[in-house]
Amino acid sequence: VTVSGRAPVSAQDFVNLQQGDTIQMGFRRAHANGFCISGEFQASGELAAYSSAKALQPGSYPFIGRMSIAGNNPTAPDLRAPVRSLALTILPDTADQWRTAMNTPPVMAVATPEKFYQQLLAIQSNTVPQFFADHPETAHFLEWRSHYQPSQSYATERYHSINAFYLVDRQGKRQAVRWAALPLTDDAGVIADEEAPDALQQEFFNRLQQGPVRFDVQFTLATANDDPADATIPWPETNPQLSAGTIVIEQASVQQEGACNALNFDPLVLPAGFAPSADPILRARAAAYAESHRRRAREVLMQQFAGGANE
Numbered sequence: 001v002t003v004s005g006r007a008p009v010s011a012q013d014f015v016n017l018q019q020g021d022t023i024q025m026g027f028r029r030a031h032a033n034g035f036c037i038s039g040e041f042q043a044s045g046e047l048a049a050y051s052s053a054k055a056l057q058p059g060s061y062p063f064i065g066r067m068s069i070a071g072n073n074p075t076a077p078d079l080r081a082p083v084r085s086l087a088l089t090i091l092p093d094t095a096d097q098w099r100t101a102m103n104t105p106p107v108m109a110v111a112t113p114e115k116f117y118q119q120l121l122a123i124q125s126n127t128v129p130q131f132f133a134d135h136p137e138t139a140h141f142l143e144w145r146s147h148y149q150p151s152q153s154y155a156t157e158r159y160h161s162i163n164a165f166y167l168v169d170r171q172g173k174r175q176a177v178r179w180a181a182l183p184l185t186d187d188a189g190v191i192a193d194e195e196a197p198d199a200l201q202q203e204f205f206n207r208l209q210q211g212p213v214r215f216d217v218q219f220t221l222a223t224a225n226d227d228p229a230d231a232t233i234p235w236p237e238t239n240p241q242l243s244a245g246t247i248v249i250e251q252a253s254v255q256q257e258g259a260c261n262a263l264n265f266d267p268l269v270l271p272a273g274f275a276p277s278a279d280p281i282l283r284a285r286a287a288a289y290a291e292s293h294r295r296r297a298r299e300v301l302m303q304q305f306a307g308g309a310n311e
C-alpha cells in the first residue's frame, strides 16, 4: 500500500483489465488492431546539440513501425476508435534504437497509473462522466477532445509522445522534451467502406501505392515552468520547437506477416542521448507492455507447436 493509502496497480492488473473477458490469442492486449510499416527517418540534425543519440544526428536511418487503433479487439472497426496511434523503432537492429509509441491526444486525462487504472474501470462500467467530474486534472484532455475531429486517414493525424523525456548531450546536460509526428500531406483520403474493420488500413495501403507517406517529427522543449512528470498539462505553444527530421513511410504489411508484430514498442527502450522523465506513467507502460508481450508471444509459440503437431 502506498503513502496515499491506495494499493499500487501492477502490470498484471492493467493487462487483465485491458484484455477483457475474451482473450484474443496472439494479439496485443491494447492496440490489437493495426498493421506494420517501414521506411526511413531522415534526421535533420537540428536536435544534435541537445542529444548524442545517433537517430538525431544528420543522416538517414531505417525504421520499423506500426499504426493502430486503441482497444483489445483486432477486428474492431477502425473508424469507431477514439484513439489512433503511431509506433516507431528507429535503427531497429542496433543498440542505438529509439522506440516510441505515440497517440492522437496531446495529453493524458490523468497523471498517475493508479488514476489511469480507475479511468479504464470507469470506461468499462460506463461511469466516465462521473470520473471526469471527480478529476479536475482531466480538463485539458477534455478541451482537446471537444474539438478533435478524427480524419479519414492515418496519414493526416497528429501523434504525440504525451509523456516527457530528457535529451542528454555529450556533457550529460539534460533538456526535457515532448515530441509529435505531424502530417506532411493535406490529401484527406477516401474511405471505401466506413464499416470495414480495416477501413483505415485499406486507405493507407492504397495511399502508399501513390508514393511514400511523410511526417515531420517535431520536438517541443520544456521551459522552467513545465513539469516533465505531469502528462496532463499541455506546454505553451510559445515553447521552442525544433524539427528532428522526416519519417518517410515506404512499405506496409498486415501485422501477422510484418516485422512489427513481434516487437514491443516499450517507451523506455531508449538509446544513449535519451532518458526517461520522472513521469510514473512511463514505468507503468513499460511494465504493462512487457506483460502483454509475454502473454501474446507465448500464445504465438503455442499456436506454432500446435500447428507443427498437426502436420
Ligand code: HEM
Binding pocket: 014, 015, 018, 027, 028, 029, 030, 031, 034, 066, 067, 068, 085, 086, 087, 101, 102, 103, 108, 113, 116, 160, 161, 162, 163, 263, 264, 265, 281, 284, 285, 288, 289, 290, 292, 293, 296
Ligand atoms: C499507464 C498507462 C498505459 C498502459 C497501462 C498502457 C498499456 C498498453 C499495452 C498493454 C499495450 C500492448 C503492448 C504490446 O503487447 O506490445 C499498449 C500498446 C500501445 N500503447 Fe499504451 N498504455 C498506456 C499509456 C499509453 C500512452 C500514454 C500512450 C501514448 C503516448 C500509449 C500508446 C500505445 C501505443 C501506440 C501502443 C501500440 C504499440 C504497438 O503498435 O505495438 N499508451 N499499451
